[in-house]
Amino acid sequence: MGQKNITWHQGHISKSDRQKLNNKIKSAVLWFTGLSGSGKSTIAVEIEKELYHAGILSYRLDGDNIRHGLNRDLGFTPQERTENIRRIGEVSKLFVDAGILTLASFISPYRKDREMVRNLLDKGEFVEVYVKCDLSECEKRDPKGLYKKARNGEIKSFTGIHSPYEEPISPEIIVETDKQTLQESVNQILNYLIKNKYM
Ligand SMILES: Nc1ncnc2c1ncn2[C@@H]1O[C@H](COP(=O)(O)OS(=O)(=O)O)[C@@H](OP(=O)(O)O)[C@H]1O
Numbered sequence: 001m002g003q004k005n006i007t008w009h010q011g012h013i014s015k016s017d018r019q020k021l022n023n024k025i026k027s028a029v030l031w032f033t034g035l036s037g038s039g040k041s042t043i044a045v046e047i048e049k050e051l052y053h054a055g056i057l058s059y060r061l062d063g064d065n066i067r068h069g070l071n072r073d074l075g076f077t078p079q080e081r082t083e084n085i086r087r088i089g090e091v092s093k094l095f096v097d098a099g100i101l102t103l104a105s106f107i108s109p110y111r112k113d114r115e116m117v118r119n120l121l122d123k124g125e126f127v128e129v130y131v132k133c134d135l136s137e138c139e140k141r142d143p144k145g146l147y148k149k150a151r152n153g154e155i156k157s158f159t160g161i162h163s164p165y166e167e168p169i170s171p172e173i174i175v176e177t178d179k180q181t182l183q184e185s186v187n188q189i190l191n192y193l194i195k196n197k198y199m
């Protein structure tokens with residue numbers, strides 16, 4: 001497609017040089033997937049804080065924010081969601097190359113789209129975190145009032161109501177936010193990162 005007459009320009013400083021500057025971490029993307037209201041953003045915000053206090057640079061990419069800027073032209077049809085995730089996958093790859101622990105929180109409802117992002121990255125650089133929470137609990141929380149709008153027809157194609165969510169089959173991490181506390185989920189994820197030598 002667009003690769004004709006394009007060559008990669010190699011610099012003097014590598015990904016691993018940049019990781020050394022970032023407290024010697026192994027950079028990766030923590031890919032939070034789950035229903036709206038499951039807790040993806042809430043958990044990512046806490047992880048970012050803990051990493052910051054440990055002297056580690058991380059950066060959050062979040063559905064609502066990215067859709068205000070980079071992906072403002074995209075809606076919620078299956079094709080647009082796929083393009084949304086494809087672009088975020090490419091952005092995540094750049095952040096990982098920059099040596100940053102990247103925290104991506106997107107519903108990303110389609111398994112094939114998440115696998116596409118996994119395949120964009122090197123082995124071990126895509127850590128899928130399934131933020132599992134019953135639809136009924138998400139709907140009860142309804143932090144932005146979107147489920148209410150979806151139920152009364154103001155929003156069409158809302159995930160979980162009229163649009164599918166495909167659960168991950170073998171994610172690296174599952175946190176169950178309707179059964180565990182926020183701090184338990186945060187600790188579980190940080191322990192995974194330590195155990196697997198990301199930090
Ligand atoms: N139809 C529909 N379905 C799902 N979500 C909707 C919809 N319309 C708007 N919103 C709001 O957009 C946020 C989801 O954006 P994402 O980029 O994460 O979605 S996706 O991965 O492309 O499916 C989602 O944010 P979160 O609640 O943080 O998940 C909603 O606030």
Ligand SMILES: Nc1ncnc2c1ncn2[C@@H]1O[C@H](COP(=O)(O)OP(=O)(O)O)[C@@H](O)[C@H]1O
Nearest residue numbers: 036037038039040041042141143177180181182
């Ligand atoms: N154990 C928990 N883990 C994460 N969030 C929780 C938990 N219990 C309740 N919540 C609440 O659920 C809501 C999740 O919203 P949010 O993080 O925006 O979800 P998402 O980003 O998946 O749409 C927040 O209001 C949060 O305070």
